[in-house]
Amino acid sequence: MIIITRVKDGDNLIKIVIPGRPISKSNFKLHNVHGQAWMPSKGKHSKYLAYxxxxxxxxxxxxxxxxxxxxxxxxxxxxxxxKRIGDLHNYPKSICDGIEKSGIIKNDKQLKPVLLFDFIDKENPRVEIELYPISEYDIKYDVFKKGC
Known part of the structure; x- marks a missing residue:
C-alpha cells in the first residue's frame, strides 16, 4: 500500500508501505574465485532481486x-x-535499490539523509518508507540523556 499525502497546499510527502519481512542485500551475495561479489538472478539466492x-x-x-x-x-x-534481525545496516540498500528501480527517483544517491528505525510486529512485518523533498522540508534531531 502506498499513501501519497499532501500535508498542506504545495507540501508533499510520500509514504510507502511494503508488506512482509525486510530483506538484506548482504545475505544473498555470492563471490567468484577472484573474490568479486555478484547477485544471482536464479535459485535460492535470487530472493534479493525478487524483493x-x-x-x-x-x-x-x-x-x-x-x-x-x-x-x-x-x-x-x-x-x-x-528478534532475528541480523545486521540492521544491510537493509537500506535493498530498499533504496527498489525505490530507484521503480523510477520514482533517478538515483538512490538522492535518498539522503536516511534515518533507520527497527521495530517488532509479529502480526504485520513490513517496511514503511517516508520521503520528504529537501526543498520543502528540513530535519532536526535531538540526542538527550534519559531522565532529563
Whole structure:
C-alpha cells in the first residue's frame, strides 16, 4: 500500500508501505574465485532481486507522478516478525535499490539523509518508507540523556 499525502497546499510527502519481512542485500551475495561479489538472478539466492522488484512494483502501482530529481529526506521504519534481525545496516540498500528501480527517483544517491528505525510486529512485518523533498522540508534531531 502506498499513501501519497499532501500535508498542506504545495507540501508533499510520500509514504510507502511494503508488506512482509525486510530483506538484506548482504545475505544473498555470492563471490567468484577472484573474490568479486555478484547477485544471482536464479535459485535460492535470487530472493534479493525478487524483493527489490516487489518494492518497485508496489511503488509503480500507486505513484503516477514524474520522477523526483531532488534529494529526499528518507525515513525507513523496519518492522520484523521477531528478534532475528541480523545486521540492521544491510537493509537500506535493498530498499533504496527498489525505490530507484521503480523510477520514482533517478538515483538512490538522492535518498539522503536516511534515518533507520527497527521495530517488532509479529502480526504485520513490513517496511514503511517516508520521503520528504529537501526543498520543502528540513530535519532536526535531538540526542538527550534519559531522565532529563
Amino acid at each position: 527489490e522488484n516487489m518494492v518497485a512494483g508496489h511503488i509503480n502501482r500507486q505513484y503516477q507522478g514524474e520522477a523526483i530529481e531532488e534529494n529526499l529526506i528518507t525515513i525507513l521504519k523496519l518492522y520484523f516478525p521477531d
